[in-house]
Amino acid sequence: MKKRARDLGIPFEGICGRYNAITDVKGVEVGVCTVIKGEPELLTPVDSDFARTGVTAILPRGKKRSAVFAGRHDLNGNGELTGSHWIDDSGFLHGPVMITNTNSVGIVRDTTAKWMIQNKFFYPTYKDGKEIERLGYFYPTVGETYDGVLNNITGFNVKEEHVLEALETAKSGPVPEGNVGGGTGMRCHMFKGGTGTSSRVLLPEDGGYTVGVLVQANHGTREKFEIAGIPFGKEVKNAEPIINTYDTNPGDGSIIVVVATDAPVLPWQLKKICRRVTIGIGRLGGGYENGSGDIFIAFSTANEDAFSYTSSKVELLSDEKLNPIYKATAEAVEESIVNAMVAAEDMVGRDRNFVPAIPHSEIVRILKKYGRYTEYGKK
DSSP, rough: OOOOOOGGGGOSSOOSSSSSGGGGGGGEEEEEEEEESSSSSOOOOTTOEEEEEEEEEEBBTTSSSOOOOEEEEEEEEESBBBBBHHHHHHOOOOSOEEEEEEEGGGHHHHHHHHHHHHOOSSSOEETTEEEEEEEOOOOOEEEEETTTTTTOOOOOOOOHHHHHHHHHTTTSSOOOOOOOOTTTTTTEEEEEEEEEEEEEEEEEEGGOOOEEEEEEEEOBTTTTTTTBBBHHHHOOOOOOOOOOOOOOTTSSSOOEEEEEEESSSOOHHHHHHHTTHHHHHHTTTOOOOTEEEEEEEEEEOTTTOOOOOSOOOOOOOOOOGHHHHHHHHHHHHHHHHHHHHHHHOOEEGGGEEEOOOOOOHHHHHHHHHHHHOOOOGGG
16 A cells, blocks of 8 residues: 555544545445556657556446436636536536546547446336336536646547446545546646545534545645645755656646535535635645636535436535535545645656656655654554
């Protein structure tokens, strides 16, 4: 197992679940497919099969037909989340949430639609006990962040089989982090970034609900990067990137955040929960850049029978009880981003561009310098 942020003594608030992952929300499954092909060369042809990319799949109720209440929010809209208009209009998410790179949204969307049909994610019409019609269209939900500094994004190297692998291998339990899935070629605060996750379990008096988060982190500047109020970006030594050719503007690149909860909350409340994602990003010094697509989606696994073509009854948690969920969301987002960075490894990508992982030894040194190192097992 890779080290995670708490293993290095980074202080966080809140109580995490068993796996400290989005899969602590019962029923949620996560799968990844990591696509690594070719050896770095100084000038990578635009159509080469060199790849440092992948696909991540988040299944709200596993591999079965389901519809969950959902809401979303954009901190900055320089990015893509397909199917978002239907989520805004209906309040429902009908299948997986997929994450990949900017140029692979199309293949991931189309393959996911085929997979949903093959796995009967449609809602059939019956007559005399026999199925007579299938709902044959979908609005699959696919988010993206830009990995074109390390990945040959113009090579379109995510294929149908990669999407299917992410979907079919999705499972509960521990979630891979760092240079995996859609996060394979991503950067965060000018260190190596990628896929990260965390969770929070509310106290019994607050309902005992679970909030889980998964991020694909590819955002932020080195200058503004902080952990626990410490200016890490300015303190870290011996971890400089080497960019030989094209680079984005500092901080551009995007972050996709997926929030899951088992609390019985409805779409407008999920949208408000999504707004609290910005607090977690901001605590680390992110969220300032116009060229970043900072897009968030939240869903609830409660109210399992909410979707109906006629009517249904649902349970609703009062808005007055949402404060602990808001706090848990911000905390889990913050830790998910740091987990992505801690789990990431140095990467040499296209054009021999090099992005270092944040050195673990530097994290420990800086925490101790500022008196913030935490030994969780001795608390």
